[in-house]
Amino acid sequence: MQLATVLTPITDQALEWSAQCGVTDLVHRYPGKDIHPLRAAIDHAGQYGLRISVIEGYLPIENIKLGVDDGRELEAMKTLIRQMGDLGIGILCYNFMAGTDWTRTRLDVPARGNARVTEFRKADAEQAVLLGYHPTNPNHETIARKLSPDALWQHLQRTLDELLPIAEACSVTLA
Template identity: 25%
Template structure:
């Protein structure tokens, strides 16, 4: 297990590399060029600057999250080939700086969706919350307004240039159903995977968050059947999954231990976090502790240990605790606690195997 920590860059994150360095067993930083407009080529100079800074603290910079996919590629329109060529060049440039994994998603228009970024928990902390009843009663414009006013910090996957085109994008997706979106994903992967193989980079698709359709938009990475279908597109070693327990696990029909058993060996990257699911379909993010949520985090880590997982792992969203003023879901304290819990489970399960 190669433990990592997601970081949004110098001057763009409340957490510093100096602080992350004090968390035991963190080997790498998960990074991106967050200010770069979607679809533009990441230049070697830009990549070198960020990687050099990360490496100066003793971390590797082998995982990028994310090189976002331009909507033209998801829509499969006449501009997609131009943006795919840009993506290929970004892959080549990243490969020159020892990047091994690119996390990406294929969610139309919206990335991850919540209705409250600082919802109170019984212990006095706050966390990201998905209120199903509230979301069912509003439209996409209201959701954009909600997100725009909820945080003073930029939110990953919610690019400002895209949010100003919501109506236009919804019109464009009227002719795109799930099968067409799958076909557009297949086209994209068949174009870029040979380049990935040349550069020694693995693509790791992130599940939809939450894993069901919203506002009539198609969503296709939602559970075991979709993971199987994704891998059937190509048997290339560069075609992989970001195994996210919180995204897939927010649907109680997804057994995360069973999915880990089957798919962790095709997942070069794993996001481990917990959520508590309510009877009405709402859910809130909790501490990583198994007992605090609805996902068997201990069972997932047992599967990773038994399969001697050597991919990259990071704690995912954390609560906001101890009065920390931070980016929603991405503070220092609770993610550090999460790492120590995951480290403890890993050590315990590996020790048990050694004793047996």
């Protein structure tokens, strides 16, 4: 088993504490088109015996999910997978929930040992707005709300048909 974590922000102290707790792997956010900050993050983590093994979050995929991508997001995803393969980052974690990302209705629920955990209550979520607003697509919320489950599945199938061969060739697992 590998113990991984997301660090926000990635600081020397957080890296040191993670290593002390037995963490071996880090989950890193999508770095954008420029690969240099990701290379720097890999080197920084390596100074503490940690490795970046997963990319997750803020992926250029929202218009793909909605079925309105002009090809730029799909190309950005292909580029990311190739870069991950070149850097030895083996897992790309994505979600295919159109119009949102993971949702919680509370972020501060008391738990064991004075920890704070998240909570989801459907009644509270029904009052919420879509979280995935895209300033580049003002019709985003309307499109997302009208998207049928069948259409979303079709968009996922087309996306996987495009990405899986590249991911397999680059030894990147889509999760």
